[in-house]
Amino acid sequence: MKLYLQGKNEIIKVLTNSEVSVLIIDPSFIDLSSFSEIQEIRDNFPGLKFIVLTNSLSKNELQELNSLGITNIVLKSSDRDEIFEALNASVKGKKYYSCELLEILFEINERINSGEETGQLTPSEMEIVRLISEGLTTKEIASRKFISFHTVITHRKNIFRKLGVSSVSELIMYAIKSGWINLIEYHI
Numbered sequence: 095m096k097l098y099l100q101g102k103n104e105i106i107k108v109l110t111n112s113e114v115s116v117l118i119i120d121p122s123f124i125d126l127s128s129f130s131e132i133q134e135i136r137d138n139f140p141g142l143k144f145i146v147l148t149n150s151l152s153k154n155e156l157q158e159l160n161s162l163g164i165t166n167i168v169l170k171s172s173d174r175d176e177i178f179e180a181l182n183a184s185v186k187g188k189k190y191y192s193c194e195l196l197e198i199l200f201e202i203n204e205r206i207n208s209g210e211e212t213g214q215l216t217p218s219e220m221e222i223v224r225l226i227s228e229g230l231t232t233k234e235i236a237s238r239k240f241i242s243f244h245t246v247i248t249h250r251k252n253i254f255r256k257l258g259v260s261s262v263s264e265l266i267m268y269a270i271k272s273g274w275i276n277l278i279e280y281h282i
Contacts, residue, residue, distance in 0.1 A: 102131045109139050116143045116184055120170075129155070133162045143184040147177070154271045156198055161273050165189035215256060220274065222249050227266050227275045 101124060108114070121129065136144065145166045146159060159167060168180040169192040176192060183190035191199060215223070218239075225235045232250065236243045259265045269275045 102135060105135060106138060109135070109142065114139075114142065116145060116181065118145045118147050118181075120147050122148060129158050129162055129164075132159075132164060136163065143187070145180055145184050145190075151195065151198075153198055153201075156195060157273045158271060160199070165191075167195055168192050169194055215253060219249055219253050219256075222246065223253060223265065223269050223274060226250075226262060227269055 105117070105119075105124070109117070117135075119132065121132065132144070132146075136142065143166070144164055145168060146164055147168050147170060149170050151159070151167070156167070166180055166184045166189065168177055168190070171194075172180075172192050180190040180192075221239070222235060225238065230238065232246045233243055236246045239246070254260065254265065257265065257268055259268055266275065
């Protein structure tokens, strides 16, 4: 059965009333406020397999989908065989990415491993980002890390400067989009 649906609510309605094993979705064609709405659909239908079929994805979008557990992503420019490979992998519970997307994932992984993706944050600064995302105050972070209050303030200033953010909410959004903080761990 092939249907063209316009929004999350239509998708949920069809999935509730039909037996669907694989959902092929193009986020740009469906009225979704964010990729987290795809996660909401996945949560409501845990046995449902997903394939994202799209024209293009930015590095951040690819990372976000990956962090949500969407691991079958195919570009519309892929040939027919590649699309069938993605469908086959999805049905078998395996991951599948278009070749172009694999290259982006490898590049992201190399940047993370080299420290480039983190804006050259030190391990201590990364830990402070995680503690900030947990809602700890500067004083609480200092106490937990056994460092002075002023050292934490210096780290915070350096983090904000390196990442080009100007508020804690921007920092947290940056960390979520970069995959440093799992959305499951952080609730707004």
